[in-house]
Amino acid sequence: MNLQLNLRIIAVISAMLGLFQLPGLALAWHLGERLAPSAWTLVITFTLALLYMPSRGQLFGGGVNARDGVVAVILGWIVMILLGSLPYYLSGTMRGVDAMFESASGFTTTGSTVLADVEALPQGLLLWRSISQWIGGMGILLLAVAILPYLGVGGAQIMKAEMPGFRKDKLAPRIADSARILWAIYVGLTVACVLAYHLAGMSSLDALHHAFTTISIGGFSPKNASMGAYGPAVQWCAIVFMILAGINYVLYFQLIFLGEWHSLRDEELKWYGIIMLVGSLFCTLEAFASTAAKNLHDALLHGLFQAVSLVTNTGFANVDWETWPLYVQIILLTIAITGAMSGSTTGGIKIVRAIVLFKVLFAVINRMLTQERVIAIKINGKRIPAELLDSVMALGFAMTLTVAAATIILTSLNLDLATAFSATLATLINVGPGIGLVGPMENFGAIPDPGKWLLIVLMVTGRLEVFTVFILFVPHFWKPDAILK
Structure with missing residues (x-):
């Protein structure tokens, strides 16, 4: 393990989180709220940064391999969640495990909460809560890659580990340039969203809150x-910007x-639209049939x-859809599993992987009918390499296995x-949101503490798309001669 790299990761993340704490601190000061929680967080983060901050040109060096990149990303996320939980804990509004849960949910852009009364939080802390999602949407380590062009090889490995996905499109020859392009698009969408929300009637502060958490999904x-x-x-406005946030950033570029x-003829983009239309059709019909909608406009x-909201994995709600029939709830959870487009800030398996799985299914059926016929799996007219097909199917199996194991553990804690x-x-x-005790109008406060720790691990695992976490438990990964692609 590259100890020097890990210490420097701590320094970079600490410095950045300290800077992102400043808006919440300024708001708290302006409103006359307690400054101690944010102030102590700043002291801790900047102290860690000063202890390990390297000199210019020596941040990660050129000798960082893929293993170092994976470990650095995992460590980075652990440190980020720990430091991000400090404002919640030091404010006295949350216990340790609850503060960790809220922090993990923010940075992973999950959106689950343990809070029964969100509005009871101080405004400065609420702003930090929203900012944490905005940071996590694109990834703080990717931000480090963007603003620190001397990351070199380490930057490539970190970007690869923090932004896993089906597509490997390269926006620019240099990794730092690619990261800056992604962040430029991200910031541009955020600014447009703030303006749109404000024009639609939100206060400036609420518009800022919701822009951070809409564009980050x-x-x-x-x-x-x-x-x-x-x-x-x-x-x-939220519908429009959730849709925009779920589009692959490569297409924007x-x-x-x-x-x-x-x-615009992208195959995944086409299916993104189809899934939203089909899902909204069932939901609109149900809303129109229920008492929740007074007219066709409300139903739509x-x-x-x-x-x-569900297909993009944003998780906003404007109605308690848990009161809808079970088949509609299952449809919503199904499209949530699919997620939006690869290369966006969405969660889920991504639509392009779902397309590939369906094409593999039909290819297998065709081979059974034609026996010796070889059928290529293509996306946008390009054949998908065999190793990429293997990774898609492996991811599906890994997520299924994870869901089964975690569900068993949670039911053992007396949850239905x-x-x-x-x-x-x-x-x-x-x-x-889920259903039952964690429905769209409920919260995760009823989950026992061991269950919350498990869900924290699941949030990070899902954010890094399983493999980045799973690979840590493979013995060969830790051998000196291990080769990672």
């Missing part, structure tokens, strides 16, 4: 009723910077909002099956 809200606390104009309009708003299964699923795919 996180789902935290400073209101107990989530998006249900606002009018239709705000909710339509191709459209904005390269002018490649043919990217409720149906489309919930379908978009619906709550245990949906809590596992909601945290692993980073969607936020």
Whole structure:
């Protein structure tokens, strides 16, 4: 293990989290709230940063291999969650495990919460809660890669480990340039979202809160009723920006910077639209049939909002969809598992992987019918390499195994099956709400402490798409001669 690298990771993350604490501290000071929690957090984070901060040009060096990158990312996330929990704990509003849960949920953009009354939190702490999701959406280590161009080889390995996914598109020859492009798009969407929310009727502060948690696809809200606390104009804005946030950022780059309009014919983008339309159709029909919607507009708003919120894994709610029939709830959870597009800040398995799995299924059936016929699996007309197909199927099996094991553990803690299964699923795919005790209008406060620790692990595992965490438990990974691609 590269001890020097790990210490420097701690320094970089500590320094960045300290800087991101400043807006919440400034707001607390402006409103006359207690400054001690944020102030002590700043002292701790900046002390760690000063202890291990390297000189310019020596941050990670050029000798960082893939193993170092994986370990650095895991360590980085642990440190980030620990430090991010300090404002909650030091404010006296949460116990240790609850503070860790809220911090992990924020940084992984899961959006699950242990809070029964969100509005009781101080405004400065609420702003930190929203900022944590915005940081986690793109990834703080990716931000380090973007603003520290001398990361060299280490930057490539860290970016690969923190942003795993089906697509390996490279936006620029240099990793730092690619990271900066991604962050530029991310910031641009956030600014546009703030303006749209404000024009739709939100206060400036609420617009900032919700822009952070919409573009990151996180789902935290400073209101107990989530998006249900606002009018239709705000909710339509949320729908538009949740959809935009779920699009592959590579497509934005191709459209904005390269002018490649043919990217709109992307196969995954097409299915992204189809899934949202089909999901919203079922939800709209149910909303229209129930008493929740007074007219067709309300039914369409409720149906489309919930379908978009779940497929993008944002987790906002404008109605208690747990009161809808079970088959509609299952549809919503199914599209949540699928997630939005690869290369976005969404959770889930990603739509492109679902497409590949269906194509593999039909290819196997065709081979049974034609026996010796070889059928290539293609996306956007390009053949998918065999090793990529293997990784898609392995991920599906790994997630299934993880859900089964975690559900068994949670049921052993005297939770009912619906709550245990949906809590596992909601945290692993980073969607936020489940059903039962953790429904869209409930919270995770009823989960026993051992269960909360398990769900924290699941949130990080899901955010890093399983393999980055699972590989730590393979003995060969720790051998000096191990080779990682």
